[in-house]
Amino acid sequence: MALPSKKEEESGLSSYYNNKTTIIQEARVFNESPISPRKCRALLTRIVYLLYVGETFGTQEATTLFFGTTKLFQHKDSALRQAVYLAIKELATTAEDVIMVTSSIMKDMQPNSEVIYRPNAIRALCRIIDPSMAQGVERFFKAAIVDRNPSISSAALVSAYHLFPAAKDVVKRWVNEAQEAVNSKSSPSFFGSSSGGGYLGFGASSQPSGPQTITSSSYVSQYHALGLLYLIRQQDRMAVTKMIQQLGGGKSGSGTTLKNPMALCMLIRYTAKVIEEDPNVQKPMLELLDGWLRHKSDMVNFEAARVICELKNVSAPQLTKAISVLQLFLSSPKPVLKFAATRTLATLALSHPTSVATCNVDLESLIADPNRSVATYAITTLLKTGNEASVDRLIKQITGFMSEISDEFKVIIVDAIRSLCLKFPTKHASMLTFLSGVLRDEGGYDFKRAVVEAMFDMIKFISDAKEQALSHLCEFIEDCEFTKLSVRILHLLGMEGPKSPQPAKYIRFIYNRVVLENATVRAAAVASLAKFGVNSIDAALRNSISVLLRRCLDDVDDEVRDRAALYLKVFTEKSLADTYVKEESVFSLAALESKLVAYVKDPSAAAQPFDASSVPKISRSQAAQDAARPSTLDTIGVPTSQKVSNLPPPPSAAEKQSAYATQLAEVPEFASYGPVQNSSVTPSQLTESETEYQVTCVKHIFAKHVVFQYNVSNTLPDTVLENVSVIMQPQTEDSGLTEDFIILLPSLSASNSPSIIYASFSKSVPYPLASFACTLKFVSKELDPSTGEPEEDGYDDEYQLEEIELSAPDYIIANYVTFGAEWDRLRSAPSATETFALSAMESLKAACDSIIEVLNMEPLGGTEAPASTSVHTLQLSGLVTGAGGKVVVRCRMTFSQGEGVTLELGVRAEKQEACDLVLAAVGG
Template identity: 45%
Template sequence: MYKRDKKDEEESYGNPFAKVDKTSVLQEARVFNETPVNPRKCSLILTKILYLINNGQQLSTLEATDAFFNMTKLFQSKDTTLRRLVYIGIKELSKVAENVYVVTSSLTNDMNAKDDQCRPAALRALCQITDGTTFQGIERYMKQAIVDRNSAVSSAALVSSIHLARTIPDGVKRWANEAQEALNSDNVMVQSHALGLLYHIRKSDRLAVTKLVTKLIRSSLKSPYAICMLIRIAAKLIEEEGSGSDSPYFDFIESCLRNKAEMVVYEAANAIINLRCTSPRELNSAISVLQLMLSSSKPTIRFAAVRTLNKIAMNHPNAVMACNVDLENLITDSNRSIATLAITTLLKTGNETSVERLMKQIASFMSEISDEFKIVVVGATRALCAKFPRKHTVMMSFLSSMLHEEGGYDYKKSIVETIISIIEDNPDAKEAGLAHLCEFIEDCEHTTLAVKILHLLGREGTKTAQPAKYIRYIYNRLILEKSPVRAAAVSSLAKFAAHCEDLLPQILILLERSTLDTDDEVRDRATYYLNILQAKQRSVLSTYISNSLQVSIIGLEKALHGYLQSAAIDPDSALSSFDIKTVPLSTGPQFASESSEHKILNGGQKAANQGTGPTANQAMEKISATRQDLYSEQLASIPKISSLQLGPILKSSLPVELTESETEYVVQCIKHVFKDHVVLQFDCTNTLNDQILENVTVSMEVPDGFTVKAVVPAEQLAYNVPRSIYIALEIDPDLPDYSLLSANFSSVTLKYTVKDCDPNTSQILDDEGYPDEYVLEDLELAVADYMQRVSTPDFPVAWDEMGEENELDETYALSNFKTLEEAIKNLITYMGMQVCDRTDRVPDGKTAHTVYLSGIFRGEIEVLVRAKLAANMDGVTMKLSVRSPVPDVTEYIVSAIA
């Protein structure tokens, strides 16, 4: 026997089309014109063309048309393999090529031929090139194909009909009788596809769908695929009707839990848990079925069951606890997707006594899975630690051991962020967590993570019982690490020196050494902090070390760019220094991300990055625009608004609903507050498809202290296309009393011209129209609209610096609130201020609590609030103390709450 060389074997496993070039392949396609046709050669060339198309290679219209017409010459060959490749080629090229209808007759002949292998493929290709102009020519053939005795032909016709129903719905509706006949087929796929077509034909008519489902749930469909589809349709009807478990459709779905086919049983269980009206009893019946599936011999069944139980555990963890024993058996499953989902489900449903045992089981398993699955487990551990805070020692040790194992940047980042969140949520875990992170940075390969941990040490390490023990770890970074880490270490040391006077002499020595560093960033920071620390002034330390710069990075960049541009145009303006107060404060970036667990739950598993170090993009955290930055750009693009030169936005409110969400016109208002102006942005949506509104504006009664400076109407409000209306108001600069800032805008009315239009084409039918108006809710400006959230890391120091002479106290009886948590939440919302030292969290069992708040009023006046709350039988009593450098502001805030 001939034995192939090992090298030849390895080469044979390569991709034979890896070096295929589009130009050369299209030239080779001329072979299609040769007579007689060489099937083998033509099949290879056609395969190359299909390979290029399916790998994203774009063909121009001319190239696609030439290749298409060359390919049509292959119809003269009787080779079955080549003919089926031609059908695939027609489907792919018809999306780009022109005049593809020329092959209609050839495909129609093949569709009606006796070759059962080619008929389904020819039928699918024919439907791909059919449009409204050629539809009538194939209608008779399609009706015959739907009821064809050959199940492959019938299925192909039904599936193609479903696709055609999206573009030619009225034509396909005429095939309902044939689809109904196909529904009685003995073939399971034909029956399923027939039901799909019938539903597509009738889905716009709820009564017709109801009749269809009612009839079918009484009959016995043989196809498990058709039953699964029927379950989905029935579940949709239950949701639309809001009938709940009393519906006969629900009884049908529940009866399917006892079906012989596993896919039907799973589909029924999945439908029940996804219904909003499902009660605990019905949920338990679905969970019982899923529990049996956990011991199935088929990996797909086990995966489906554990994935669904994981989903249930997010909202109903107690209901899944009955499955914990079976889930524990899956931790050692050979399929790592199943094992990971089993672990995360157990972490959500486990009780406090089982945490240690569970952690030991997981620890033995972690080394065998990829980073992506590890990240999912870390996320579940974070949730478990929040659920059982007393078990933080066990979970911290588990996370610490994971930190010292091999893994990529994303994996290590998730662990570090989890430990940080545990430290922030649980004061008892602070010292243990900081100790674990200190050990990690001794051999951390990721610059970004080292900088993050050093920043945390500077913020939290100073508040521990023995802050001196962290200095060694920080100093090691000064002598062993890269320049960004050394710079972060200098900043961290400065914070320790600012808060711990006994450590100041030693830290000054370390900082003096850093002034000789090779990197200018490190030298500059060390010199800067040395000068501040040597001054030994408490207020200076608080301003320049303890309180970090809290401005928008993008806003700062724009402000500096504008300052440099104005200096280049007008050199005299460069004499005035840059004012940091012109930069808007940061309100937090708007991130949009998908959790790794969500990806795994939906089967979207990507290969994890196994590299030891992050890429450049990973190392530098992406800076996203804040809401203020986005709104600033939006307002700057409107000439009427930008001409007022309003300056930076101080505060943009969340959208305030001025109408119900179900009304014909939906209006929201966003309040943009500037130093001396307020811009009201009314976001409007027209939900009526037979009307277009033109010249849309908002009128209202403007209270004293405000003057309308500009109005920007919406020229047109088409159906479901949001548009914005702007009203710019100037605040009276001579306002005698701050209390007038709290204003109520009454008689708010949407005014417009209504024009009737065609619901389908949106073409205006009435050119003149008629004026109309729509009354909106009143609008209010309150304290929170003028207040910017600014964190004060060392609140007691800032409070003492403000002084008692600027303090006002008042006591309030908050009878509307029964708990401290409710009262604190409403206070924070009303004041619009930043919570300091996480004082919004009330320890369990406490009936008295103190909250610290800080903010900047109208962009320049610092405000500090200390609220002492006590719960009693009559509600909550609050003693509010407010300090501010401006007595009128202090008085305004105290009176505003009253």
């Protein structure tokens, strides 16, 4: 339900008083002589208020009000002048010919004008002027940036920040002035807050005229100057690194010229970004961060500690000082510091639980904290860092305040319990009791789903907890108000119930759903009942299920009736049962949709039936997880604002390939190629991430062609590239590929990056394997700073890219099957067995990961090799593009210290070409 807008909340006299029509009629007060400052200020306030609540003025209305407002420049009342500037700033985006007021604004920007006018004038001019006029007012901005009055300097810096996207070249010339503002030693402020918070809102310019008293120094202009400097230099990582080192003040941090805490926090964030982009600078940057941990401002201390804790490759000794700072915050009387510290520690506990465990005593004291948000993060962290002996005590403490916190924090607690179940499986009884208790409490969908998913994990990974967890879920669906959860639980009961020692005890709970629930749940219950009938060896139970399904034939919903009729037919024929009930795989919906769209659009395919064998499959459990479970164990304890579940789930491999197919269908040159058979899911990176030109490659496989898609980005804002192409030179004479054509880019600037170059090749063999040396060729032209157009004179240039390789995984699509049945089915098909020595592999787990990556096939079992064993078997399945058909692989491995892994690779395929392709991938 949409929330009411502020405009809808108005009523009565306020609605009439602030009516747009009334205000436009009253605008004649601007034309009175003499001007009444009080009346004009009141009307301007109402105009700004209307704009604030979402009202819009038409172009003509805004223009009339704008130029009526500008007539008030002739009056010298300072409070009126401030209101005028505020109004024209807001109206300037809609009104016409606003540039005509420039001269009036420029008068108030002069150094000899009233100090209180200048900040307002600078901010207004930023909205009024055309980007091409920025050069004409350059001297005014330069003088204002270095002005000793912080309100004037900040106004100029913020205005320059907003001007930068439209007038980059002009603003870049102000870098020396911005640097001087950063280094300014005396920056007095009119506000009493040392944090610079008084600037937010109208700033110094909204203060009344008259004598002013300097109460403290906030150095707020340093914050704005630093933001502008980074904006100018952000494309030059070396310049940003040098700026951080100059302003950082050395290892102790005491020598920094930055006095404003917000500026230092911003500098710390820039430091984190530099470390993320270039891990080689982590050591010197960490020394700076350690120095900021000793700063006198709590804000700076916390920001430095948070950044250190979030570094990817940080070691436990490097975390010591940051954790000590956070530990001090845990005992702070300020709730905000306690909350910030506990949330950071909760996140860090995911990757470094041992390091965080040093804070457990302080965290336990926060479990009873009156701020329940602090208590929630404290208990979450303890659950991640505690030992097995403390589980029961922690769960008892959690139970006491679950009813006092919001659903958002309940989800965090439940996710932590879910992780704890897998960490200490012997404590599953107490944790399952806790989960079943909170499942009966009041709560929304997200909270209930988190509890159900935790129970699902216990059923999947802890065999001793399966029966009890299933019983709790059966009780839950009796009163469940969420259809999605009921369907998920019924599906699980159908999968796990028939395997239990007493499957009949679940039938009552499932059939109750047929009697009492809505059509969607009834249909799911029918499917669940059918699984009990098909998978049960008890003839009496099968007969009972048949009776129940016959009753469903009279249901009012056609979906329920059709499912009941289908499953009754399935009971009589084993082949149907194997296909429609016992089969563990389903089509990947995104891949199926893509293949069907290509089939419908291809005129030549109309004479042939649709070939479903080329559509990859996934397991039913994976399909259910993808549809209903966007969050994973990796998000446990992470602040809700950072949770993956709050973001759109990333596209699957099949969805990416479907998107590529749609994109290629719009290219006329590929119209005769037919449907694309496969596209590489992960683009190959052909350049470093920090280079001026960034190129990635995606390979598309067609029946008789291979298309290389190059995504090219230009990061140089003052340069445009023309006639951009990628020259591909095969490394071997007979690659099996012949170049057809290249679709080059006529022009590539930083504003239209990334753009695409296509290179098409014809195949002379079914599965060509080749390696290409790649070169990016283009004509480089500088942009004219005044017009923004490329100069006529350019020069030919080229940029060497990494090699691109067309290999076996580009022709293989991951496909789920029941391995044992498929391996037996292909017993008489083409097969091969070879032995390989993988001497570089240090463990069986590393060998499994490498083989899966090399073959790009679906792992069906044996992906987790126990560290204690020296013998292991990995099973894989895939589809080979074209007419290659299905292929299954059995990898038997032995590991010995010092000699690595010995691999016996067994391959069975429907076609000999597919068998040879797999052997070539591993052997190469």
